[in-house]
Amino acid sequence: MNIGILGLGLIGGSLGFDLRSQGHHILGVSRRESTCEKAVALGSVDQASVELSLLAAAEVVFICTPLALIVPQFEQLIAHLPVTTVVTDVGSAKAEIVKAISPLWNNFIGGHPMAGTTDSGIEAAQRHLFVDKPYVLTPVTTTPTTAITVVESIVRSLGANIYHCQPEQHDYAVSWISHLPVMVSSSLIAACLSETDPDVLQLAQKLASSGFRDTSRVGGGNSELGVMMARYNRQALLRSLQQYRHHLDELTNLIEQKNWAVLEERLKSTHEARRDFVE
Numbered sequence: 001m002n003i004g005i006l007g008l009g010l011i012g013g014s015l016g017f018d019l020r021s022q023g024h025h026i027l028g029v030s031r032r033e034s035t036c037e038k039a040v041a042l043g044s045v046d047q048a049s050v051e052l053s054l055l056a057a058a059e060v061v062f063i064c065t066p067l068a069l070i071v072p073q074f075e076q077l078i079a080h081l082p083v084t085t086v087v088t089d090v091g092s093a094k095a096e097i098v099k100a101i102s103p104l105w106n107n108f109i110g111g112h113p114m115a116g117t118t119d120s121g122i123e124a125a126q127r128h129l130f131v132d133k134p135y136v137l138t139p140v141t142t143t144p145t146t147a148i149t150v151v152e153s154i155v156r157s158l159g160a161n162i163y164h165c166q167p168e169q170h171d172y173a174v175s176w177i178s179h180l181p182v183m184v185s186s187s188l189i190a191a192c193l194s195e196t197d198p199d200v201l202q203l204a205q206k207l208a209s210s211g212f213r214d215t216s217r218v219g220g221g222n223s224e225l226g227v228m229m230a231r232y233n234r235q236a237l238l239r240s241l242q243q244y245r246h247h248l249d250e251l252t253n254l255i256e257q258k259n260w261a262v263l264e265e266r267l268k269s270t271h272e273a274r275r276d277f278v279e
Contacts, residue, residue: 001024001025001059001060002024002025002027002057002058002059002060003019003024003025003026003027003058003059003060003061003062003154004026004027004028004029004054004055004057004058004060004061004062005026005027005028005029005045005061005062005064006028006029006052006055006061006062006063006064006065006073006077007029007030007063007064007065007066007069007073008028008029008030008035008036008039008044008045008048008064008122008125009064009120009121009122009124009125010116010117010119010120010121010122010124010125010129011064011090011113011115011116011129012028012062012064012090012122012125013039013042013044013122013124013125014044014115014125014126014127014129014130015062015064015090015130015158016028016039016044016045016125017043017044017125017126017127018127018128018129018130018157018158019154019157019158020043020044020045020046021127022157025046026044026045026046026047027045027046027047027048027054027055027057027058028040028044028045028047028048028049028054029048029049029050029051029052029054029055030048030050030122031050032050033050035048035121035122036048036049036050038122038123039122042122042125044122044125052073052076052077052079052080053080055077055080055081056080056081056082058081058085059084059085059086060085060086060087060088060150060151060154061077061081061085061086061087061088062088062089062090062111063077063087063088063089063090063091064089064090066224066225066228067091067092067093067097067225067228067229067231067232068228068231068232070089070091070097070101071096071097071100071101074087074089074101074104074105075104078104078105083106083107084107085107086107086108086109086146086147086150086151087101087105087107087108087109088108088109088110088111088137088151089101089110089111090111090112090113091110091112091232092112092174092178092179092225092228092229092232092233093171093174093228093229093232093233094110094112094136094138094167094168094170094171095167095168095170095171095233096232097110097167097232098110098138098140098167099167102140102142102143106142106144106147107144107146107147108143108147109137109138109139109143109147109148109151110137110138110139110167110170111135111136111137111138111151111155112135112136112138112170112174113129113130113133113134113135113136113155113158113160114133114134114135114136114174114178115129115130115133115135115160116129120222120225128159130155130158130159130160131158131159131160132159132160132161133160133161134160134161134163135155135158135160135161135162135163136162136163136164136165136170137151137152137155137162137163137164138164138165138166138167138170139164140166140167171233171236172236172239174233174236175233175236175237175239175240176240177277178229179229179230179233179236179237179240180237180240180241180244181218181219182218182219182221182225182226182229183219183226183230183237183241184219184244185215185216185217185218185219185220186219186220186226187219188215188216188219189216189219189220192204250266251263251266254266
């Protein structure tokens, strides 16, 4: 199958590695000629170009650009595609994307692989990135069954775990477990930097180990991606942030009141609940 990838960063490059290894012919498009050359040299794609017309031969196209570029790039892309081409995206917010693209392209289905690292660019692409990771598909009532089946088949071949939901449900869910953690993690780093004693701050930086590394990882990631999460999932993220602030206030009050018994019960409860998210 001829598969097109628009956007050759971490996700697009990683898709290229895995799909090419299965015998698909991969056509890649990037804004930079240097990225195209590197993607070919690394073996992520068979052909690459800065021209969208390269994707005219693709039977399926994955749009892997930053969130803000998905709709504008798609609007330019459709002039080059046969109406039979199945198009999907990998954006981390779905409602606005699906609402914009679905009326323009019958064979479109929104998607979001829940995989990635703090690194970006074609150099960060890796093989088997999607194995055992959730991959969400957000078909709507007008999405053809054939388009769903085609994308499902490709995603399943990546070793990912497929989930279906409405675009709005996706955005509410990821606001809790993806977008909120980015903002909380960033705030943790900023709070540490507010220490006014330079000796204490330097000591904290030297003592930081696995606990700080785990809780600060996503806050130290791609800033552009974090802004796009907030911009394109604004309402759901604001709701999550408000709830987080409420729970943080409750913990603050318990500590101020020296209510250790209730604090212990709260920490026991969250300790047990964590298993439902990560195990």
